[in-house]
Amino acid sequence: MCLGVPGKVVSIEENPLGMNMGRVSFGGIVKEVCLAYTPEAEIGDYVVVHVGFAISKIDEDEAAKVFEYLREMDELGELEVPQPGEVPGDETRGGAA
Amino acid sequence: MRFVDEYRSEPEARKFVDAIHGVVTKPWSLMEICGGQTHTLIKSGIDRLLPEQVTLVHGPGCPVCVTPLEQIERALAIARRPEVIFTSFGDMLRVPGTSADLLSVKSQGGDVRIVYSPLDAVKLAEQNPNRQVVFFAVGFETTAPANAMSVWTAHRQGLENFSILCSHVLVPPAMEAILSAPHNQVQGFMAAGHVCAVMGYWQYGPIADKYEIPIVVTGFEPLDLLQGCYMTLKALEEGRSGVENQYTRSVTYEGNRPAQRLLRQVFEPCDRAWRGIGSIPESGYRLRSEYATYDAETRFDVGDIEAAESEECIAGEILQGLRKPHECSAFGSKCTPENPLGAPMVSSEGACAAYYHYGRVKVS
Amino acid sequence: MSDKDPLPRFAGSCPIPISDYPMVQMAHGGGGRLSQMLIEKLFVPAFDNPVLENLHDGAVLGLSSGSERSPGQQRLAFSTDSFVVRPLFFPGGDIGSLAVHGTVNDVAMCGAKPMAISAGFILEEGFAMGDLWRIVESMRDAALEAGVWVVTGDTKVVDKGKGDGVYINTTGVGLLRDGVEISPEGASVGDKILINGPIAEHGIAIMSVREGLEFETRLETDSAALYPLVELLLDNLPDDLRVLRDPTRGGVASALNEIAGQSNAGVLLEEDRIPLSEEVRGACEILGFDPLYVANEGKCLAIIAADRAEEALELWRSHRLGAQAAIIGEVVDDHPGRVVLRSSIGGLRVVDMLSGEQLPRIC
Numbered sequence: 001m002c003l004g005v006p007g008k009v010v011s012i013e014e015n016p017l018g019m020n021m022g023r024v025s026f027g028g029i030v031k032e033v034c035l036a037y038t039p040e041a042e043i044g045d046y047v048v049v050h051v052g053f054a055i056s057k058i059d060e061d062e063a064a065k066v067f068e069y070l071r072e073m074d075e076l077g078e079l080e081v082p083q084p085g086e087v088p089g090d091e092t093r094g095g096a097a
Numbered sequence: 098m099r100f101v102d103e104y105r106s107e108p109e110a111r112k113f114v115d116a117i118h119g120v121v122t123k124p125w126s127l128m129e130i131c132g133g134q135t136h137t138l139i140k141s142g143i144d145r146l147l148p149e150q151v152t153l154v155h156g157p158g159c160p161v162c163v164t165p166l167e168q169i170e171r172a173l174a175i176a177r178r179p180e181v182i183f184t185s186f187g188d189m190l191r192v193p194g195t196s197a198d199l200l201s202v203k204s205q206g207g208d209v210r211i212v213y214s215p216l217d218a219v220k221l222a223e224q225n226p227n228r229q230v231v232f233f234a235v236g237f238e239t240t241a242p243a244n245a246m247s248v249w250t251a252h253r254q255g256l257e258n259f260s261i262l263c264s265h266v267l268v269p270p271a272m273e274a275i276l277s278a279p280h281n282q283v284q285g286f287m288a289a290g291h292v293c294a295v296m297g298y299w300q301y302g303p304i305a306d307k308y309e310i311p312i313v314v315t316g317f318e319p320l321d322l323l324q325g326c327y328m329t330l331k332a333l334e335e336g337r338s339g340v341e342n343q344y345t346r347s348v349t350y351e352g353n354r355p356a357q358r359l360l361r362q363v364f365e366p367c368d369r370a371w372r373g374i375g376s377i378p379e380s381g382y383r384l385r386s387e388y389a390t391y392d393a394e395t396r397f398d399v400g401d402i403e404a405a406e407s408e409e410c411i412a413g414e415i416l417q418g419l420r421k422p423h424e425c426s427a428f429g430s431k432c433t434p435e436n437p438l439g440a441p442m443v444s445s446e447g448a449c450a451a452y453y454h455y456g457r458v459k460v461s
Numbered sequence: 462m463s464d465k466d467p468l469p470r471f472a473g474s475c476p477i478p479i480s481d482y483p484m485v486q487m488a489h490g491g492g493g494r495l496s497q498m499l500i501e502k503l504f505v506p507a508f509d510n511p512v513l514e515n516l517h518d519g520a521v522l523g524l525s526s527g528s529e530r531s532p533g534q535q536r537l538a539f540s541t542d543s544f545v546v547r548p549l550f551f552p553g554g555d556i557g558s559l560a561v562h563g564t565v566n567d568v569a570m571c572g573a574k575p576m577a578i579s580a581g582f583i584l585e586e587g588f589a590m591g592d593l594w595r596i597v598e599s600m601r602d603a604a605l606e607a608g609v610w611v612v613t614g615d616t617k618v619v620d621k622g623k624g625d626g627v628y629i630n631t632t633g634v635g636l637l638r639d640g641v642e643i644s645p646e647g648a649s650v651g652d653k654i655l656i657n658g659p660i661a662e663h664g665i666a667i668m669s670v671r672e673g674l675e676f677e678t679r680l681e682t683d684s685a686a687l688y689p690l691v692e693l694l695l696d697n698l699p700d701d702l703r704v705l706r707d708p709t710r711g712g713v714a715s716a717l718n719e720i721a722g723q724s725n726a727g728v729l730l731e732e733d734r735i736p737l738s739e740e741v742r743g744a745c746e747i748l749g750f751d752p753l754y755v756a757n758e759g760k761c762l763a764i765i766a767a768d769r770a771e772e773a774l775e776l777w778r779s780h781r782l783g784a785q786a787a788i789i790g791e792v793v794d795d796h797p798g799r800v801v802l803r804s805s806i807g808g809l810r811v812v813d814m815l816s817g818e819q820l821p822r823i824c
Contacts, residue, residue: 002133002239002291003823004317004347005746006100017253023677027098027743029669030677034216037242037356046100048294048347049747051186051236051823052214053243056294056353058100062345066104066320070112079116098742110806132824140751142808159824184673187749187820204486211821212673213748221673240823319806435488435495454813 004048006058007033009041024049100346104318105141113323114146120331124150126282127329128275128418130268131237131289132159132447133317139451141319143326151330154282154418155448157271157371158289160235160264161188162416162440162447165370166404168264169194175231175262175397176207182225184218185233187211192443195404215247215261222251222259231393234261239291241265241382242356245363248384248391260393263383266369268292269300270380274371275417276308282418285329287315287322290344297352301340309338316344363388372440373406373413410439415448422449429453492710492756493815497719516723517645518567518706521637538573540564541632547625549592552666553681554758556629557599562684562758563709564633565607569688570705570761572643572695573635575607580614580631585624596627607686609633641695647703648724652792653770655763657690657783658683659736660713664755665744674748674821680740685759690783693776694763701766701773708760711815714753716762717800718814728800730790730812749822753802754815764792 007024012035015021020035024047031052038054041047047054073079129135135155138144144153157163173194176183183199190199190211203209208228212218215232222230234244244261251259268289275283288301293314305312311332315325325343332338342348360382369381384392394400406412409427414420422428422441432438434450441447488495505513512520519540544560565575580600584593604611662683669678687707694702704724708716713735721728737752745752759782765773770788777783795801800812 002131002237002289003747003749004133004239004291004294005743006098007743007747008099017250019250025743026747027739028678029680029740029743029747031213031747034214034243034246036246037353037359039355048291050239050291051243052216053246055239055242055291055356056347059346063100063103065345066324066343067109069324070109073112073116078119079112098739098746101746105805107805107807110808140810141804141806142810143806144808145810146808161824186823188822188824190820200487201484204484210673213821217673236823319804319808323806454811 002050004050004055006046007031007049009035009043009045009047012041012043022054024054101318104316104320106320109320110323113320113327117151117323117327117330118148120327120334121148121150122334124152125284125330125333126152126154126418127285127287127326128154128156128283129287129315129322130156130158130272131292132162133291134158134287134289134315134322135448135451137317137319137322143319143322147326151326155415155451156275156418157374157416158237158268159441159447160237160240160266161192161443162412163266163371163374164189164192164235164264164440165372166194166406167370167402168262169198170402170404171394171399172199172233172262173197173202174399174402175393176202176209178229178397180229181208182221182228182230183207183209183233184212184221184230185209186235189233189235191437192440193437215244216250219247219250219254219256219259222256223254226258229258229260231397232259232261233264235264237266237268237289237292238296239289239294241360241364242295242353245359248363248388249359251391252388260391260396261384262393265364265382266371267366267380267382269304270377271371271374272304274374274377274380276304276310278417280419283310285310285333286312287325287329288312290314290316290321290348293344293348293352295353295356297350298340298342298348299350305338305340311338312340314340314342314344314348316347371416373416375413407438412439412441412449415441422452425449488818491815491818493715493818496711497814515644516719517571519571519573519633521571521573536637538568538571538635538637539632540567540571541630542567543628543630545625545628546667548670549596549626551670551682552678554684555596555599556627557596558603559682559684559758560629560631561600561603561607561609562686564631565609566687566707566761568633568635569686569691570643570707571635571637572641572691572702572705573637574692575609575633575635575686575688577610577612578604578631578633580611580629582614582616583624583628584616584618585626586618586621588626593627603686607688638695638699641699643702643705645704645706645720645723648720648726648764648792649703650726650792650794651767652703652764653767653788654717654728654730654790654792655765655770655773655777656713656736656787656789657687657761657777658759658785659738659741660708660757660760661741661745661752661755662738663758664712665741667756668744668748676744676747678740678744680738680744683757683759685782687759687761687782690761690777690780693780694765694773697776698765698769698773701769702763703766704762704764706762708757708762710756712752712754712756713760713762714751714800714812715815718812720764721800722798724792725797727793727796727798728790729793729795730800730802732802732805734787734789736785736787750819753812754819767791
């Protein structure tokens, strides 16, 4: 899958090879993680970790997008479930503008 | 856990499920590429919440399942050597070769160890200068940068007792192989979010255009998958093709540049055999010549090992979405997680194992 | 496993197909499906007797007449367990305390008050005496706390390289009160399933110090002697307590699968109600583990008649060992013999028996 788990960067230091390594907390357990691929990550940021490497920094503004998408769907009436016998897309569906 | 729990909430999930029921008017087949997505779909019961008309096809997105049999045999041959500490992610330990797996090599005295990160394997090489440490470098584009870093680190440290058995595979060529197959069933894709976190999704536009399908880059939590399903189905219902990104919190168009740089430095594309599918051109990575000395295949001279698959196992068709696990004559009888005939029964997210464990089949 | 067919008579040839398993595998001791196969196909037919066939954590014997149940006769619970844990010392415990808790809990799960245990040591040549002393002290303290005496024992030493420092076997006995009937077949439709606190802590604490997988955590094993919780239920609702089980190897999922199979009833779990600490969740996420399959050493599952379940919950919550107790599901008439979980988003999935040990996964 590529099991990627969001964790919070709690410390950062450079290793002897000049690579950024950090300690990342996952619900309170802490693992050493290589941050070489997320040079922009700072302490307090959340990163997605796969096999001990941060592969992306989580964009906190974008993280709410799923819920915004649902709100927009609601405004567009896309959350209405067609009643039995109704044809989806029929104008009897409420709310569609 | 932040950025996990929010996406496992029932009221929101319910909204997406209702919306999916509302938007679907005819039968559709979607493929989620990644085994991790398969895992979430089944573990959270999403598969049972979707309309009957929606068929989810589980793609070849699990490195455990697609690593070819001869590569497993090579791993076993290397792991049996007394001077070797053979390191691997836990996933590969139960994958059956022709007559054994890494766990049974371990029980017969082979030094096989599970590591969490490839850098742990490099550390083992440092700590054991008199042993040969080999790391089984499997995985998709998500795992490749980590494995590349292990080679780069060993090289920088001048470790001569570290090498990798490389079995990397790439997603876009496999998607093309599936779409161009004569019996292709797949009408829309949920692309693997973490692969795209590394590679970006610029590679998918041409595929979507060529085959006129929707591709939605999708995350791994239940709400991500529900939204990904909804977006893909909506595009299908509206007759749209093209690429959309559901997983915006982790994925950008261009992907992770530093990771891509190191990938290019250490690896180069090559043809790669996929278990159950066959060889797909330019669908894998091999070490570049500058790093050839870290290739376990040549170091231990196991390159010419060959192996034949079980006659009965239909893993190939399952991985291409042509058939479902329970349509296999061996499913649940001759082939179980304790005694797998093929790789999809091994990995907890192999399609067959997922069906077996989470009872996708009607429980009699 | 849910069928009640009589087991085949032991035929003299090994009943586990050699073609499948010419050698013992780790998973044969993992508490999941392969362990079950070994017990049901090899040991039970070989040692064929009505007490063993109950497949309980411990055996219940009538003191005057073996297995017979004659009214008023004193009954003994009797259980054995071996400990081969690595590392020997882990956060919050060690092989010594574990060996005491494991066995007194098996006795307690029969509904009996543990009285005495034995301790058999298999030591490896060259093992540090100081470490042995630490282990023995820890056993002493655990036995004191559990109210049992270590009354007999044995020591063997094996050649260097033939053992992991120390293996311990403990056997425990305890007495049952009159009228207590607790067995894995006892679950019936409508009963509620209780657990005394957050799951998977022992397995994850061990993982945290396992070579190659280490992580920093404040997490400790939940290893504890559980009879006080059993006593609360026996004192207050003896007739409504159906099944007790400590979900050790194979975790909550395997224990409930066994109960569902032996009771021929369905189990429905509510994912959101299963107590789980944030740290265990974090560890399970990064290792790719399902906490339902991770070992516990201080957890007790109790299946209680529906109308007394809330009362049982309050009793447990009043005790240190049950402060975070919860009702996590119920026994249903659907899908007999199977465990189904309602996920946090409202989907359903089958929770199967574990096959083999869980391995950390990346994908």
